[in-house]
Amino acid sequence: MLAFILRRALQSIGVMIAVGIIAFTMFRFAGDPVNQMVAIDTTPAQRAEVRASLGLDDPVPVQFARYFINAVQFKFGVSYQFRQPVSALLKERMPATLELATCATVIAMVFGILMGIYSALRKDSFFAKVLQAVSLIGISLPTFLIGILLIYLFAVTLGWLPSFGRGDVVKFGWWTTGLLTISGLKALIMPSVTLGLFQMTLIMRLVRAEMLEVLRTDYIRFARARGLTTRAIHFGHALKNTLVPVITVAGLQFGSVIAFAIITETVFQWPGMGLLFVQAVQNVDIPIMAAYLLVVSVIFVTINLIVDILYTIVDPRLRATINRPA
């Protein structure tokens, strides 16, 4: 168990180093950072000075080490657009994105699992077919279209919900939350639904498929042969076995929720990291892009690690076999 966690942790570190290399390469080689910083009329001598002061003359491994050490301390340089330290910008934006992503994931998980169970257990019912159709539409409509539609409907036509931004937020240290104010909650609804919809349909389809699979297994047949109640079979046996793989996928999904937040945040002008990133891409603000990459992968890797550990806790087979090669 310890070895397993350790190995996963080592792998995570490996992933982070790989991402770090990519981020560094972008930062260092995609466009000359000096050119981005100095004015056009800066003399070559001055440029060289800036270059030296930034340590760009050092051997590349040294530079990478420095970049990495700085990154570990959450120092990612200065944004070309905003002329502010990237870390400050990210820190400011992170709560918005995390709140949105968490909310979306919760929506996706709760509804996705419920709908998945329903459509697996009542797979021939009319409503299950409706759900199935809706889920297909859900994965077929691009997120931005859904967002636009929602805005048109609920903000413009009906005027029920705000169309952009986070509403009023409450500050706790550097963390800001919109969960404590009415306007913050209202503002959260549409973006998190938009963001969660895709994941929800994904989870629903996964749960449905997984559950149907489980319902076909011998141990479910055997449970029925033992005369257990349908409830005990469906919600005791089938559900637990269904949810084990769903956990992993859902964990992985949280990572993509954060990435998909890019679109949602753009559509709803949600002041999160995704919006920052899109602006950075449009304005070729490499430091922000590189830092975003790192931060997102840290979040992702951490979640993965947690999910892996969770997985071994839930599944007794793994606890035993984890130490065996696959």
Next chain:
Amino acid sequence: MSVPVLSVRNLRVEFASRRGALRAIDGVSFDIAKGEVLGVVGESGAGKSVTGLAAIGLIDPPGRISGGEILLSGLRIDNLPPEQMRRIRGKRIAMIFQDPLTSLNPLYRIGDQLVETIRTHLNMNETQARRRAVDLLAEVGIPAPDKRVDAYPHEFSGGMRQRVVIALAIAAEPELIIADEPTTALDVSVQAQIIALIKRLGRDHGTAVMLVTHDMGVIAETSDRVAVMYSGRIAEIGPVRDVVQNPLHPYAKGLMGAIPTLTGDASQRLVQIPGSMPRLSAIPQGCAFNPRCSFAFDRCRVERPEPIAVGAQQVACHLYDPRHSQDHAHVESVA
């Protein structure tokens, strides 16, 4: 004889498919008395498992029982509402499946699975149920049952798992156990142990057993009577000794001759039935066995034979129809 524990009357089971309804079981009838072990043999696809599943009411769509009736100690059960049927399952009829490795939910301790079953059917509280669980494990021969009760299925070997499955099956002391190839996945040495266990349990509790298997040897060792199935029908049924030593149906004859034994003449060619069992979608007219049968005559190709009593045996073959002009002697010389 008193009312049989299980009485199957003219059972038909169909599976809906793109080529229409396929009849997997087509008019099967048999009884199992209290304390009796009925062996069911036949080639793969003969309908053994489906018969067992039909008896316990677990035929799932696209399959359905399309005819006949099933009686449990005189009570008709094939048309019971699902909830009532559920109460019977596990309590009065138990079933053991082929693969012990997949029959247990890997996420639950075996104790929990036992307690769950016990409490579903018997009015016991948690501690009583747990005590019974330990007793059951002891009964099926699990060493140190009070410790093993908290183990997960993957911590058991295949043979031990099948013992657990059996413990689960007898948890509520059912009248009938349907064992669908309980030993096929196990090694010979373990198989012998499990067979002995089933036999002992049947004897001790007076439970009726329907033992489904491919292995004629297992049947010969275990059963009181045997049914030989072919293509969804019973070709021959009778006391085990009679059927094994004096099979009547050409298929049963062939089957017995095709089995290599530990005693016969090893240098001799095995009896060989040409071809293989037809698919459900292509069951021939008349007797399903007629294309492979060297005694087939015209009637076999058009008319389906009904079971005919010959001594203690019943055989579904026109050769034994008293109206059939040929005499028995001719048939005797098959092997």
Next chain:
Amino acid sequence: QTLRYANQGDLKSLDPYTLRETTTIAHHGQVYEGLVGRGKDLQIIPALAESWETPEPTRWRFHLRKGVKFHNGDPFAADDVVFSADRVRAKGSDFTTVIPADAKVLKIDDYTVDFVLTKPNPILTSQWDVWYIMDKKWAEANNANAPTPAAATSPSFASLNANGTGPFTIESHQPGVKTVFKVNPNWWGKPEHNLKEIIFTPIASDATRVAALLSGEVDIIEPVPVQDIARVNGSANAAVMAGPELRTIFLGMDQIRDELLFSNIKGKNPFKDIRVREAFYKAIDIELIKSRVMRGLSTPSALMIAPPLFKLSGDFARPKYDADGAKKLLADAGYPDGFEVGMDCPNDRYVNDAAICQAVVGMLARIGVKVTLNAQPKALYFAKVFKTGGFNTSFYLLGWTPGTQDSHNVMHDIMGCRDDPASPRGATNLGGYCNKQFDALTDQVLQETDTAKRDQLIKQAYEIAAKDWAYIPLHQQALAWGVSKKVKIVQRPDNQVLPYWAVKQD
């Protein structure tokens, strides 16, 4: 009252000398003040200076307002003016032109400051409404003596904090997200607004911005995309405040390089041929652009300056749209089959900028010129085409509002020769149009104090430019603010949204 306001652009830096850009300047105007200000009709009015006079043509004397305090409580006095005058001219400032580099700033007493010039400058104060006075003590204490250059690699204190004398203070500033202004209770003036707080949100997306106004989430948006004006006016709770803007949108051509950077013509520069420039001019059907792209909300222009800013503008008329003539001109110039050229265009700066460019591309296609359009966000666009990017363009669209509200700025900054790298002349002349005769007139205009004569000089210069087909002026776009019916606000043609004239009812 809380006023919520959304703009397409953002407040880029809190240092008032970093960026000379309308949205940024306007925001600073809530917080900082200059010696002079501009009134609702753009007239120069006293602000931190109560009055001023010119004892000699080259000496300007300013009498400072007494009892004014900065937001942090520091009193405002002459030292701050002298400090600000130095700071605004220091390297890194984007406002170096507001005070001649060789001018001397003298503190006479705590409340009197003299500006001594080497040459007379009748329009000295014309840009001073955006030269905001900073607190010397505060700046020095916080190590913010030098202005924060736009290209700074690390933010200075002044770029993250503000300390002015104006009617509002900055409560919080999150770049790209939100800036909150709070009313300054100690402001020296008499507020004409009834606001407690201004919440400013940049919303880049047109649709979202309009939606925010329509749903009542914000009270003011700028700009309203022209296509949505009808919709906003049709809504129950908001209306569009439209008005003429002083910004002139025009096209420029690289006529300085010997070979275009982005063209298939090698070894020569077609734009050096006056006939090509004329052909381009005549190929563009500005009326169609007005009616279709701008939905009527533009004023086609014959000049590089808006008519309100130049009395004699009526003397100029745009040459007629003439595609056949243009084609012939091109053929005469040796390009009967046209040529290929790359065009740079911002896509988030001016009203329908990218759409205008696309329309231009289509119109030029009709005379055989194949234009490859590179429309990009303003930040990238400016970085590419401006001096800092090395004037890296062959053909471009730009908009210009003379900060002085005067032709001289246009003639000097965007039409003057840029051949002398040491001189600020032609700093924004991206195409490098150069006519020495024109430059001479520009210099005369600066010093001429007689308005009528001055206008004649300007007219002469514009005539030269027209004859040279130096630029292709397109139009003045219309201002379009979306304003909630609860809010009354004054709209100035320079498009600064200044909420200190806003009144909001419940």
Next chain:
Amino acid sequence: MTALVQARNLKRAFDVSKPWLNRVIERSPMEFLKAVDGVSFEIKRGETFALVGESGSGKSTVARMVVGLLPPTSGDVIIDGVSMSDPGQASARKLLRRRIQMIFQDPYASLNPRLRVDAIIAEPIRAFDLIQGERDIRARVGELLTLVGLHPDDGQKYPHQFSGGQRQRIAIARALASEAEFIVCDEPTSALDVSVQAQILNLMRELQDKFGLTYLFISHNLAVVRHMADRIGVMYLGRIVEIAEGHELFRAPRMPYTRMLLGAVPDLAMSGRARIAVSGEIPNPIDPPSGCTFHPRCPEVFDLCRKVVPDLVDGVACHAVNKLIAPPSEAVPAARR
């Protein structure tokens, strides 16, 4: 006549160690599963040698080593004088290849579902370049199909269109295609029904008579083995514990394990044989018992059995049977953790 096939002290261990990190943290050593641990036998030309044993006893591993699909950890297989592992005999081995073929247990997995049957059968012919010309190859494939009781036109179909028995016939046809002399059959009928099994067993015997084939026949079914084999080796946990002529073995099994196995087979004849009670299950092969690996289940176990691995003497590896023969002096208790 010398033996066609000789297996000499074949050993094969699989590395089943935990990952490196686990070993470091848990201080556990590397672990090897000795799937085959010193197996020797000979097969004469034209005879059928069978290996029986329960699941996991190493039968398939031996089979794969014999045909060269799996390199032995140590030991060697010599076929017709050519070593299957000596690098010096590579070219001779190449020629040998086509004379060795294999028939697998699962007729569903041993035929490539994407290839037509004639392509499957023709593959060895083409690979060994036995026949040139499409038409001749087709003719040969038809001939082979007929030989195994199928119709030549069946070559046009895909494997999934055949029943299990028919597929196994196709597999046999493929083995015969390269004119193999020695065929290793790894449980060729255990996936088949008895009636079909009889067809296949009969067919195999017919072909043996016709072509003088040599079989290594592997099965866990003693009755089938008895029917097919001239000589039989009984395997238990990677070792041959008893090896004997077929009728000998069934008439007078000597090793207690053999006796137990025979006893466990359900008796169709209902002869009421006396049998040894079956006890226990096969131990974990990664951590087998010390000494004679059968000792925990053996009714005749005594001290020596727990310490010393018995050698195969006179066809039996059992201390109880070979009691009179003193253990070799150099024999030390097998090192065990």
Next chain:
Amino acid sequence: MTDAPLPDTPAPRTPSLIARAIDSDIFYSFRRSRLTMVAAAIVFVLLMMALFAPLLVVQNPFDPAQLELINSRISPLWTAEGQRPFLLGTDEQGRDIYSAILYGMRISLVVGVLGVSFAAVLGIGLGLIAGYVGGAVDSLIMRIADVQLTFPAILIALLIDGVVKSALGNHLDASTTLIVLVVAIGLSFWVQYARTVRGSVMVEKNKDYVAAAQLIGLPARVIMIRHVLPNTMGPILVIATINLALAIITEATLSFLGSGMPDTMPSLGTLIRIGNNYLFSGEWWVIAFPGLALASLILSINLLGDWLRDALNPKLQ
């Protein structure tokens, strides 16, 4: 030989390929699902429309010379202000929406198909190598895949777009953008193929038919390509179909975010982005029809993919 002809193999016949296809389970399940047939029809029609777009349109929407500003903002034909020949109306530049949709769909499909093909080739190649070679190579490839999985397609595509822009000095012309999109999609979608192929290879390579091929001395390469690869193709087909839909979404999203096709050569996503600006102004057709086209294209492809997955899944039969 005593073997009689086998009863369930009647007179051997060699059905033609078409006959076999029609008889197959897959075709059967296809014919049974009306929804799938509708979806297939839609995909087919849209595909044909995109393929023969130049013959079906009233103008080439990518050629600025063919756009008449005078024809801008015409509403669809059936509305009061509709004008011939602009069936679905025009946008602000006088671009015929119907023509733009066909051309935009071409781009979407080209990007989708090329991107998916790129991903498939890359993924299948790496998966084969990883599965067959195993060991360190396998670990390396799979770890790279893990890293890759960390970043969803959109993110990778945006990053690539940003980096390329930075490298090319802010200037991307339409064809470069197209390549960037294809590469970005290819690079972000390969993992699924690699994993699937690797998994299948691991399973297939232990099957006895591979052993049989080894026995006759076929080289590893031949075994991989002739025997193993074809048997891994079922799931690949399913993934490719579903990925095609995803790739089209990704392209549209990128274009919507402004990192995709430029306004002068609009894809469906670009059209929607442009149309988004007219959402409130009553010019609904500028966004509605491209949106509808995109949604129905993706939905139909997804429906096909769903059906294909079920049809190829033996467990569901």
